Amino acid sequence: MTGNDSSASPGAEDPRPGDPDIAGTAGNPIPHLDGNAAAGPLWELFRLDVIAAIGRCKHCGAVRAFGEASVYADGPGMVVRCTSCEGVLLRLVETPTSFWLDVSGLSYLQIDRES
């Protein structure tokens, strides 16, 4: 994934930082970032700044700023999850020929018009 120049905080913010078993090694929790990490790729795709956008989780109905979501970016693709229920809000895969974007976990995204 490219275009990530945000101030994403690293996985040290894991909700269970004291759990050594969650990590490959102690003190190295499953790495995830906040919603800022997804902003670069989505800007690249749509010229849309989603950080302040308000999204509704289709799984649990939580309505939150996109920037508060959890982003798992070290796998085969980027997975954005709801911080309330951990349901998948958005997936983005970059192949040599395409972007694959799945937003089926969001029932809406409310984007501010101010520019």
Added chain:
Amino acid sequence: MGIISSGFRGRRQAGSPALPPGQYETASFPVLTAGPAPDIPTEDWEFFITTEEGRSHTWSWDAFMALPQVDIGTDIHCVTSWSKLGTSWRGVSLDTLFEDVQTTSRFTTAHSYGGYTTNLPLRDLLDGKAWIAWEYDGKALERAHGGPARLLVPHLYFWKSAKWINGVELTQEDIPGFWESNGYHLHGDPWREERYS
């Protein structure tokens, strides 16, 4: 690839016959995950196989551990381009688990705790090609790597080796799983570079 086949051949150079096209060798074991690691105590763990007729075969942890256990030495290949050569595992062959399962299905969906899914043709799970592994490198499989148990299908890209495995559902059709439904290849053979759909 197979039981105690490649575990002791030592490290090989990039471009060696052990590395599929586009892969490089790593000595570490990167943790790649699409979400938080579920915490499944073995007393709550269960493995199921469900058939197209709705029949369900299930094993508790104790029943699973009472099955014949085998050591597996194999290379693993991640679609993000790293390969790890000569890894050693211990677990139960899918052949053992499918012994009493009657089915005409040709496809499967592996289901993980936490909701992850991946699709595999049934033939890729049988004939000594796949295991439910609970030990890695002589130690209980760490939660970050899929413990208490994960699917191990080393002849396919490693996203097919579902962590935190819960069960296998037999299906009549090939139904794309978590990554296969969003850009990744339905089959995922690293030797044919079946990375993307």
